[in-house]
Amino acid sequence: MLLDQEVNLDLLPHLLGYNLRCAQLALQRQLARVTPGGDPGSGIFGLLVLCCANPGISQIQVSRHLTIDKASVVALVDRAEGAGWLQRQRATTDRRRHGLFITPSGVDHLESLKQGMRTCEQAFDGLFDPAERDQLIHLLQRIRP
């Protein structure tokens, strides 16, 4: 019987994609651990961050900056609006646009999500010294659509 230690991973450990996936799964699970019942996939988190830092931002801009399709943003905004964390408001200058505005309860929720996110990232801080963490972020930032 093949022991776990003897499993041959072949080229997987040398692939960017495999390592990115493993790392992201680990991070997501850690986040789920420290924020039980919180934001599972961090979609809401990104949305609220953008709406808080950019009041009146449009859905198409959220779509661009979270690099997901505009149709995917609709469901995200629906959920957040349903939870009372933000409001759509038809823009007066360009009536095709919905400006997105975070609500007071959305600000509260965002704060707790940010706290969870900090705790989550801290769990991995021991893995890197500050220079390494910076370099990891900078290297990752080069990989874009």
Added chain:
Amino acid sequence: MLLDQEVNLDLLPHLLGYNLRCAQLALQRQLARVTPGGDPGSGIFGLLVLCCANPGISQIQVSRHLTIDKASVVALVDRAEGAGWLQRQRATTDRRRHGLFITPSGVDHLESLKQGMRTCEQAFDGLFDPAERDQLIHLLQRIRP
């Protein structure tokens, strides 16, 4: 109206999670571009790599090394078996186990997936010199469950 250049990303660019997610989405889309009709999420790829390098590997071992639940492996193996890329075979020594064996057509398919994967990763090679790519991989490898 808020211009795209003026969107404030707040803390997002400083988060490991956000950068991992953006990088992984970019990689997945590049893979979809170079292997149209290929393996969308690379689940099948990992499975076939493991079965090819470790004939008779069990589903629970695949589960551990791809860091997904054993129940999730079932669907993956179902698809691969349905496509004729591998076969389950009840182990004689431990009859609870299914040994997984890649088929000749699975080997062919894996080769084409590997080629696509190489092409995909090459598209990002220009972003890093070899030392940087190594370091990125090594830093990512520290982030594990």
Added chain:
DNA sequence: TATTGTTATACTCTATAACTATA
């Protein structure tokens, strides 16, 4: 004509819980 948002639809990925067969 092009853009913004929406709806409808579908597929992938993953998880949990409860089950069967085997150890």
Added chain:
DNA sequence: TATAGTTATAGAGTATAACAATA
């Protein structure tokens, strides 16, 4: 009791295509 695999179910995440309203 514990492990390997399965089934059933559910939810998140994403995409494409077609559409209405607006620019």
